[in-house]
Amino acid sequence: MKIFTSARIIMLLSLLCLGTVFLFPLWQITLEAAQFPGGLQLHIWINKISGNEKNIVQNVNILNHYIGMQAIHPDSIPELKYFPIVTYIMLALGAIAIWLNKAWAYLTWFIVMSILGILGIYDFYLWLYDYGHNLDPTAPIKIEGMTYMPPLFGEKDLLNFYVKSYPHWGGVMLGVSIIISGLAFLKQRASKSKRKFNA
């Protein structure tokens, strides 16, 4: 029974959770309007942008161009290229931590990953801010004082769209991964002191 509750197993679970960011989107932005039954769903992944239909990016861009929002070009978003690399590095570091099986290794991983997570969210916020505020002055539809930044987390009216922005499974699992890595640290520290006590 002991093996299943060892810090190594817990950390392995943490890495598995982190790995799901390649299987599920991190975030989902849903645009709801009368003409779009079921809504337009944008999925932001660690390495791409997709949605509930194949051509979602083009279709959102067509709508956005009326209000002068920049077109989303996944190819020109550098984060989509280097975030996966950062993730691979963190998976490797996690594996090293498991190999070392030291409390400090787990703690370091937990801290680095937490900082990366916060930076990621901040970066996402900056992108949303830029898309929402940096508008083409020649846009066909201009409304005085109106900006179109989707909420980072939550729901908001933007002209004819009701916009919802929430983490998707990948984002949730990323958070779970960080929490679990913290547990691995706690477990390892506890078992270490227990060993000392026993000795």
Next chain:
Amino acid sequence: MDTKKMINYGLWMLLLPVFMSSCEQKDTKKVIEGNAAQQVYVEPGEYDEFYAFMSGGFSGQITAYGLPSGRLLREIPVFSQYPENGYGYSEETKPMFNTSYGFVPWDDSHHIELSQTKGEFDGRWLFVNGNNTPRIARIDLTTFETVEILEIPDVAGLHCAPFITENSEYLVSGTRFSVPIPQKDVPIETYKENFKGLINYVSVDPEHGHMELAFQIEMPGFNYDLARNGKAVSHGWSFLTTYNSEQAHSLLEVNASQKDKDLMAIINWKKAEQYMEEGRFTERQTSYFHNLMDESSGIVESEEKTLTKILNPKDCPDMVYFIPVPKSPHGCDVDPSGEYIVGNGKLSADMSVYSFSKIQKAIEEENFDGEIDGIPIINYEAGLHGILKKPGLGPLHTEFDDKGNAYTTFFISSEVVKWDVETKEILDRHATYYSPGHLVIPGGETRKPDGKYLVAMNKITKDRYLPTGPELAHSAQLFDISGDKMKLILDFPTKGEPHYAQAIKADKIMPNSKKFYNIEDNTHPHATLGEGKTRVERDGNDVHVYMTAMRSHLAPDNIEGFKVGDKVYFHLTNLEQDWDVPHGFAMQGATNAELLVMPGQTKTLLWEPKKVGVFAFYCTDFCSALHQEMSGYARVSPKGSDVKLKWGLNEELRSGQQAANEFYDQARANANATASNN
């Protein structure tokens, strides 16, 4: 009872159905049952349970209605040009109307047949015949577009078509009028010596639906009217009614109505296949056209064919039989079990119901009453299951429910009569308004009918709707047939003259309905995949405009350098990849039509400028909030002027459009990569 009384009594009996229906006609309001409105009410946002496809008759088209609401969902252009979307006018679709008579942009569409697998509708394709210039069309039910038209050579009036076999092996199609074969200049009065009829077997490719004229069977010079193919026990056989076995060639209404009985042709097509394999056919030079749309480019390729293969019953024993049918039969319908065949003698007071097993027995025992041109005539009584006595006047067509009942339309007494196929007992009758031709029950010709609704397609409308002058829309009437008694629940006008219709459960079509054409699959040679590739090219007097449409602009939207006398080809590609975003294209002074281009498609409109000036073009489909802005100008200079070709959109390409190009390049590269991996 004295003789006079008996005659009186008999007369009353004869007039009874007429009298009964006229009583009901006076009282149509009372005929509608209390909950009819609820039964046909499909709430806003809800879908109908069935699609009903109705032929358009003289409109040449097909319409799709929802049942039970009777809502018109769409008109599908088939045999007639359709200026609304450019079908038959665009360069891509013009070849659809090529025939051995040249370009024939109209027809008379009659009988709808849905493709079948194992005797049930599979929702893949829809077939319909062109009665005038003998043709069969195929409609793809993922796009509701006509994708193929095959001409049938050496027939006249392809009325007896395109009746499908239970696995869509063949579309059985007989000639309505017999003619000299091959065509030649002979006196009409030599009908009996020179005129023949052909029954055509058109094969359907099981994967792609492509049609091919497999073989023709040469038959005596009668008129072949309607047909059905066997199913289940009778699979492999076809049944066709004939009239004018008198072989009259003038005043047919009298001269072709003299004999007490005409004939039903019974064809063993499995046997015919065997004779084809054995090479017992003759080949003959002729001319007919096969027009097929390429799925990826949307371009119709037209091919002339010059050879047909003919089987002659004289050389092919046991392939064709006749059996007598009472006076001038029309419909010929096979029940869901495949055992019973209903022959409706339209001028007879009775209806004959045949038994397939008895026909087989009679053939085995050679219980024949002579022959015509080497075709044995089966003894009438020997093949008979029984006679439906005096069901009404003018029986035309019969469909079936799932409980062993048949429903027959009576043109003269203007009613639908429900009867039990096994016992030949009349169960119910209901007046129609007025004079029904065909009727349809969803799946009514298959092994598994859905006995919920019946639609009668009436030939006469008169006072059913608000008057619209001398010409009225034909009326259709929906009956609830789920109970013992038929209930009239809805009246609705139809387009053209629906002859036959077929109805199918919506869920057999809905999931496969295409939302748009994938742009990466667009192989049109003049497609413009990306605004950056828009251009104008001159080749002598031909000018090709490679134009794109995307909300809310056409690119290029300013074009100069056209000259009077040019032939300008606008190749418009709709770059959208979303559902329900067609763009239209209308050019002032175009003498043909406008275009509607679906997302991902390319369509070409030919414009021949005749006046000097600057002319506007614009999008005709209200595509977006800035649709009215979706327009442009074409400058036309005099013949021989030296104005250079010049085109553009807002002077230069904006970065967003550059990216749009990349989007298509990438989509195409991905598609190619996938294709080469496979």
